[in-house]
Amino acid sequence: MTAKTKDILDATKATILALSLTGIDDANVEIRKVASDVGLTMPGIVIVFLRRVPNKTGVTHFVDWVYHVMVAMLVADNHDLTENETYDGWMESINNAFHEQRLDGVSTAYRCEVAPSDSVDRQAWDAQKLVGVTILRFISREPRGT
Numbered sequence: 001m002t003a004k005t006k007d008i009l010d011a012t013k014a015t016i017l018a019l020s021l022t023g024i025d026d027a028n029v030e031i032r033k034v035a036s037d038v039g040l041t042m043p044g045i046v047i048v049f050l051r052r053v054p055n056k057t058g059v060t061h062f063v064d065w066v067y068h069v070m071v072a073m074l075v076a077d078n079h080d081l082t083e084n085e086t087y088d089g090w091m092e093s094i095n096n097a098f099h100e101q102r103l104d105g106v107s108t109a110y111r112c113e114v115a116p117s118d119s120v121d122r123q124a125w126d127a128q129k130l131v132g133v134t135i136l137r138f139i140s141r142e143p144r145g146t
Helices: 003-018 085-098 122-126
Strands: 029-032 044-059 062-076 109-116 129-143
Touching: 003 029, 003 044, 003 062, 003 085, 003 129, 062 085, 085 109, 085 129, 122 129
Parallel strands: 029 044
Antiparallel strands: 044 062, 062 129, 109 129
């Protein structure tokens, strides 16, 4: 993992913690290689780096890179079919915090696009867990050749 990627993941975690979501603190938010609940303090939020791809924009000496980061909320749910305002509120707060924003602490990340998932992970649901996923696409303007 590059230093830039680590900075983006750390800043993403800091932004989520700054939201002061009910029931979520530092022990519940982890940066991981994969979105897994193994060893996760539930309810929990997992931040995963997916990929870095070039964007079609940029200027002469700079290129825009897009860092794709998954934010997954994992909750033990016991197949509860009622609406849960707490968990829905978490994802809404996270989406709002990043949508079209700069990423504090990473000067090159000048914009974030948010792509929330609108489906339930069937495997997780069968295991009595609720999973909500948002993909954050951080656009970072960096010198060419780095």
